[in-house]
Structures are given as C-alpha cells and as structure tokens.
Amino acid sequence: DVKVTQSSRYLVKRTGEKVFLECVQDMDHENMFWYRQDPGLGLRLIYFSYDVKMKEKGDIPEGYSVSREKKERFSLILESASTNQTSMYLCASRWGGNTGELFFGEGSRLTVL
C-alpha cells in the first residue's frame, strides 16, 4: 500500500511565524503536490514537483514556498504565516507523467491566530 505521511495533523501558529509542513511518501513517486482545501473552494493547487529539486507554481503560490531535496520528501513553507492561510493542507504523490492516481496524505489542519 502506498503511504503518504504528513508530519502534523493539527498545528496552531501565530501570525508572522514561519511554518513547515512536511510530507513523505514511500513509493518512489516522481510527482508530489501540495493542495489546500477550504469549504466551497475545493482543492486548490499551491505547488507541485515532478522531480527532485524541481518545482512549479500551482494556482495559489503566493505566500508559500516548497522544497524537494530528496525524492520522498516534499515540504511546504509558509515564510510568514497569516490568518488567511488557516486551512487544511493536503499533500499527494503519484508516479511520473501527467496521468495516474494521486495518493493523498491525511491532511494537516493549520490554524493561524
């Protein structure tokens, strides 16, 4: 079974703090993704990576950055957290190419006060 593990299920941070969300997959997948999920807005793509050290912006990259130093790990960084970044963050991975199943982690619910 594919396992996508997100380091924290629940986080509470203060405005202006730097936040790291970690995601690790164990299936040697090339592609990894970060989405945020908000009620009524669905799943919005923040960043994705199709190879180690490669990254591309999704639809809402502002206020976020990512790091992929190793194939199995994809980190989402909020340089200076703001209240409008309070959300559920979902990491996903899949094999290479632009088709095929996305395997999601359980999500990280971030609250910024």
Add this chain to the structure above:
Amino acid sequence: GENVEQHPSTLSVQEGDSAVIKCTYSDSASNYFPWYKQELGKRPQLIIDIRSNVGEKKDQRIAVTLNKTAKHFSLHITETQPEDSAVYFCAASGSGYALNFGKGTSLLVTP
C-alpha cells in the same frame, strides 16, 4: 492554468435513484480526467478516471462520460446507496504535470 468548473455544488437523492455530476474544463490539451470521492474526515480517493481517447468508462455502478468537443465530462452513479454520500471532485490534467480540481459536489443519499 486549467480551469475546472463543477456542478451542482450540492445534490440530494433518494436511495436507489441516479446521481449525475457535471464538469467543464478550459484547456483543450487536457487528456486525463479523474474523479475523487472524499468521505467526511477522510482523504480523497480515486474512484474512476478516463483518458481523452475514450468516450465512456464504466465500473459497476459508476460511469464517466467525456465530450472532448464540448470540453465537459460527467460522473454517473446508478442505484445510489447511503454509503455513496460524500464529496465528489472532478479534475483535469493538461499538458503539464498539474492536476486541477473542481470545487466539489456534496452528495447526500437519503434512505
């Protein structure tokens, strides 16, 4: 990037009825169209997908149809059951690696 519109946002059906969810996409280069189901408090999971060289695909009670000319695709669930209640997301993958999702449809199947 790819823009995926999904309708309706909520859908309520009686057990045993059919449910249809529709999506449109903007990028004519899109070639992969999956559907995900997310039960309350759980992660989204793939239930069916279709590629651009196929017009229809079926898996037991669920089917997906694709109209490339009109740039729309639909999910059909027949003989709905209470356990079909969930949020359903359509998605489209264009020429790059990104997978863009619709806003979701909350399906409620009442006994």
